Amino acid sequence: MLKNAADSGKTIFHYAVERFDVEMLETLRINLSVQQFSALARKKDLSHQTPLSALENYRVQTSDPNEPKLRSKIRLILTEGGRTSDESS
Numbered sequence: 820m821l822k823n824a825a826d827s828g829k830t831i832f833h834y835a836v837e838r839f840d841v842e843m844l845e846t847l848r849i850n851l852s853v854q855q856f857s858a859l860a861r862k863k864d865l866s867h868q869t870p871l872s873a874l875e876n877y878r879v880q881t882s883d884p885n886e887p888k889l890r891s892k893i894r895l896i897l898t899e900g901g902r903t904s905d906e907s908s
Contacts, residue, residue, distance in 0.1 A: 828865035832897075836870045837877065839889045844896045860897045871897045 827833075835843040848856055863869055868876065874893055883889075 826865075828863070830859050830862050830864070830870070832859050832862070832870040833864055833868075833873055836874045836893060836897075839886070839893065841889060841892050841896070844893060848896060848899075 831847065832844070834840075835847070847859070851859070860871065861869055864873070871894065874890065874897070
């Protein structure tokens with residue numbers, strides 16, 4: 820059973836990372852300010868893991884050939900810190 824956010828300190832970013840939900844992270848990136856996105860991307864849960872560190876530590880037991888691509892895409896979204904392609908130039 821999944822712990823709720825009050826028990827784990829996880830944010831929606833942590834849950835999106837656990838589910839490899841690129842679409843959710845993209846939606847958040849579009850709808851949050853750069854500052855809000857960056858703050859949530861750096862927020863630690865009660866295990867002291869940020870969404871990015873959770874991604875690096877999380878090992879999926881899957882035979883999905885897209886898993887490495889999804890992991891890379893999520894890493895890129897989180898490390899961009901909410902910048903759009905126009906802002907990162």
